[in-house]
Amino acid sequence: MSQNIKPVTTIKSAFPIFEANPRLSYLDNAATTQRPRAVIEAVTRFDSFENANIHRGLYDLSSTATKRYEQIRTKVAHFLGTENSNTVAFTKGTTESINIVAQSYLSKKIMPGDNVITTIMEHHANFIPWQVLTQTHHAELRIVPIDPHGNLDMNKLRALIDSKTKLVAINHISNTLGTVNPIEDIIAMAHKKNIPVLIDAAQSISHCALSLDQMEYDFLAFSGHKMFAPFGVGILQVAEKHLGEVLPYNVGGGMIREVTNERTTFRDFPFNLEAGTANISGVIGLGAAIDYIGSLDKTDVSNHIRDLTDYCVATLNTVPEINVVGSPSGRSGIVSFTVTDIHPHDVASFLNQDQIAVRAGTHCTQPLLASLGLGATIRASFSIYNTRDDIDQLKASLIALIKFWS
Ligand SMILES: Cc1ncc(COP(=O)(O)O)c(C=O)c1O
Known part of the structure; x- marks a missing residue:
């Protein structure tokens, strides 16, 4: 022990x-962590006694649910070391968060001849979106290899970054080898050339191994179910300077300013990403999971x-x-x-x-x-x-x- x-x-x-x-x-x-009783009870309490849809109702149950949902956005922001809860979007999980960055951010910027850098040790969730995106846009996917020990080849990464690189997308901890990547160094290397960095934190978020408040990543993705929260809820956090560059992904209810027969105007990030009814019970569970982690x-x-x-x-x-x-x-x-x-x-x-x-x-x-x-x-x-x-x-x-x- x-x-x-x-x-x-x-x-x-x-x-x-x-x-x-x-x-x-x-x-x-x-693959997934188990749920502590505190998380299960928080979800059951909400589902049993507090259930209502958010952002719409003018009655007490709905306004209380809305308040809790938004309080949890603030709780996630604090957990990630920022005061600005508007940098935090609720998603279905890491996979959706990364796809949003590919489709709603990078697909608007990438041109033929550009490149995206990822690594050979990525989960498919941080590999296929870039493969599909670069193929669709006649761009190049550059894949950083590992050395015989399973460490990322940092010299190769340095050599691959150039003026046509539009994003570096990398995991913090490899889900197969367990390798902890030197993401601070990678962020510094990319930022020297003004290249944004996406961190897939799916495997590190519950290890408390990230000093997130000291890192200047551009995009951070993780899943609730790998940090003691329920399935079907995750986070995409976006650096303030990119907030206006992440455009709607799904469109529909809850994310609009105004709709006429001719056109629709959308709310700002993060609400522009949260079309339709959210996984409210999942968010309640995520809030309880953050409290649980906070007790350790x-x-x-x-x-x-x-x-x-x-x-x-x-x-x-x-x-x-x-x-x-x-x-x-x-x-x-x-x-x-x-x-x-x-x-x-x-x-x-x-x-x-x-x-x-x-x-x-x-x-x-x-x-x-x-x-x-x-x-x-x-x-x-x-x-x-x-x-x-x-x-x-x-x-x-x-x-x-x-x-x-x-
Ligand atoms: C490093 C990494 N990235 C992404 C994912 C995908 O997470 P999810 O299936 O919760 O979207 C996983 C899941 O195992 C993972 O380990």
């Missing part, structure tokens, strides 16, 4: 899923997850049949590995019999796996409620499988 955080038993008891499944080693946190010590959370990551790598490296993928200089929360001669799907199915939940496959990073010459990996990923015991059980189960298979 880690010594760094308030006792993990206390943390674990805040998550009802572990009451129902006391033997569960949940090691698929990169940020440094302890970061240290705990790093401790589990390092322990997992060291533990798996003691088994000769297990091959940990990559050895980046910074790795947080995610460890991919293969087991000699056993397909990752078979490994995951075997672990499932021991109530160990891991992911096996390409993790929505097919270009990365192709570049590594791998068809699939097994991925263990950690959150605050995991302990070293989960990793010991993972190792014991893997050894049993290797014996069984040989």
Whole structure:
């Protein structure tokens, strides 16, 4: 058990899923995190006793719901280190946030011959939108490679940025390798040439590893369900200087100033992006998740997850049949590995019999796996409620499988 955080038993008891499944080693946190009781109760309370649509009603329930929804926008802004809640748009999640930047911001600016820079270690959500956009606009997608350890090749990135680069889009933490990218350096490098930077923070937002208030990124995308909130809600945060450049994405109710038979005028960001009825319960849950994260010590959370990551790598490296993928200089929360001669799907199915939940496959990073010459990996990923015991059980189960298979 880690010594760094308030006792993990206390943390674990805040998550009802572990009451129902006391033997569960949940090691698929990169796919989605579990929900603490405080989040579940906040959503249930809203749905049971406070439900109303927002921004429209003149009765108490509706105006209270509107107030809470907008208070949570402010809460998200504070969580991200800014006072300006008008920089924060609610979306469905990271994928939608990134697509909005591609379609509603960059597609209006990109010209034939321009380029967008992304990396080989992106989730498809931060790869395909740029591939499609550049192909549609006869522009170029430039893909930064990694070194043999799984670190981003910073020299190559430097060499790829030029006067035709319209955006650098990069994850903070790779969802397959766990590599922590030096985003401060990347932002500085791009900004020297006035190039905006999009950060995909899907994997880092719950690790408390970002000092967001000290970073001058242009676009930030993340999903609620990877930070203890419900599915179907996420954030796109846009730097003040770009607010007027992100145009409507969907059009319809709730985002207009005026509509006539001939034309429509739209509200400003972020309301111009929030057409139709929002995922109000999801936003209520996101607010509760931010409060929950706020009740934890940020440094302890970061240290705990790093401790589990390092322990997992060291533990798996003691088994000769297990091959940990990559050895980046910074790795947080995610460890991919293969087991000699056993397909990752078979490994995951075997672990499932021991109530160990891991992911096996390409993790929505097919270009990365192709570049590594791998068809699939097994991925263990950690959150605050995991302990070293989960990793010991993972190792014991893997050894049993290797014996069984040989
Ligand atoms: C790094 C990264 N980016 C983007 C996504 C997509 O997130 P969502 O499916 O919540 O939109 C994920 C999901 O695993 C991810 O790990």
